[in-house]
Amino acid sequence: MPKPPLPPETRDLDALRRVMADLRTPETGCPWDLEQDFASIAPYTVEEAYEVADAIERGDMDDLKGELGDLLLQVVYHSQMAEEAGAFALDDVVSAIVEKMIRRHPHVYGTEAHGGRARLAKGFWERGKAEERAARAVTRGEGAGRPSVLDDVPRALPALVRAVKLQKRAARVGFDWPDVRPVLAKVREEIGELEEAIEVGDGRARIGDELGDILFVLANLGRHFDIDPEAALAGTNARFVRRFHHIERRLREDGKSPEDVTLAEMDRYWDEAKAIERAET
Numbered sequence: 001m002p003k004p005p006l007p008p009e010t011r012d013l014d015a016l017r018r019v020m021a022d023l024r025t026p027e028t029g030c031p032w033d034l035e036q037d038f039a040s041i042a043p044y045t046v047e048e049a050y051e052v053a054d055a056i057e058r059g060d061m062d063d064l065k066g067e068l069g070d071l072l073l074q075v076v077y078h079s080q081m082a083e084e085a086g087a088f089a090l091d092d093v094v095s096a097i098v099e100k101m102i103r104r105h106p107h108v109y110g111t112e113a114h115g116g117r118a119r120l121a122k123g124f125w126e127r128g129k130a131e132e133r134a135a136r137a138v139t140r141g142e143g144a145g146r147p148s149v150l151d152d153v154p155r156a157l158p159a160l161v162r163a164v165k166l167q168k169r170a171a172r173v174g175f176d177w178p179d180v181r182p183v184l185a186k187v188r189e190e191i192g193e194l195e196e197a198i199e200v201g202d203g204r205a206r207i208g209d210e211l212g213d214i215l216f217v218l219a220n221l222g223r224h225f226d227i228d229p230e231a232a233l234a235g236t237n238a239r240f241v242r243r244f245h246h247i248e249r250r251l252r253e254d255g256k257s258p259e260d261v262t263l264a265e266m267d268r269y270w271d272e273a274k275a276i277e278r279a280e281t
Contacts, residue, residue, distance in 0.1 A: 020080045045074040160229045163219040190214045246273035
């Protein structure tokens with residue numbers, strides 16, 4: 001079969017859609033792309049979202065442009081596969097989000113009062129999401145009763161992010177500590193349970209459960225201080241990398257490598273890196 005012609009020079013969304021359709025065309029398309037399905041592409045979708053966030057964190061606008069393109073490709077990819085399955089097409093995706101944005105912003109597109117726009121926007125958005133969850137529950141045959149407040153918290157979110165979202169949902173209906181003191185007490189309690197599990201020699205499953213409980217309550221602690229635990233851990237990761245680079249650099253100056261020295265020697269350079277950071281802040 002002849003190869004498909006190249007897309008027109010106009011580099012718009014239709015051109016990208018055309019390329020994706022060509023890649024998924026049997027016999028003339030790309031063998032790898034033809035083998036993919038929603039499940040196999042989903043990890044790439046998540047990865048591309050993280051790469052967008054990384055470009056934003058670094059303030060690299062050129063890289064951000066490329067990463068946003070990669071993320072857009074994921075939307076087009078899933079839409080193409082859905083169209084092949086007769087489920088929906090890219091135009092349906094665009095239409096759905098346009099309708100949702102208009103529906104959730106009545107203070108902009110409707111007759112609601114315009115005063116205090118930021119406060120109103122948050123309220124309308126949350127109320128709109130709750131109404132949509134209830135409607136979906138009825139559509140799925142779950143009855144007209146009130147759906148769980150934990151519905152629609154995506155399972156594929158990073159665990160710390162999902163923990164905070166679950167906690168925020170529960171807090172809306174009063175399932176929350178009034179201040180940080182009982183949260184700190186819970187942190188100590190969970191650490192004690194982990195220590196006990198390790199002391200008595202419980203298996204990895206029990207120790208893993210106790211470790212998960214600690215991480216969950218630490219996420220809750222961050223929430224009470226309005227600190228994103230995912231961002232906090234990312235900051236710690238970055239500090240670890242900087243300090244370990246300092247250890248490697250200082251060892252190279254001594255003509256050594258990490259494998260040649262003791263932990264105590266590396267720890268001395270670690271403390272040196274911490275002292276340098278404190279002096280610079």
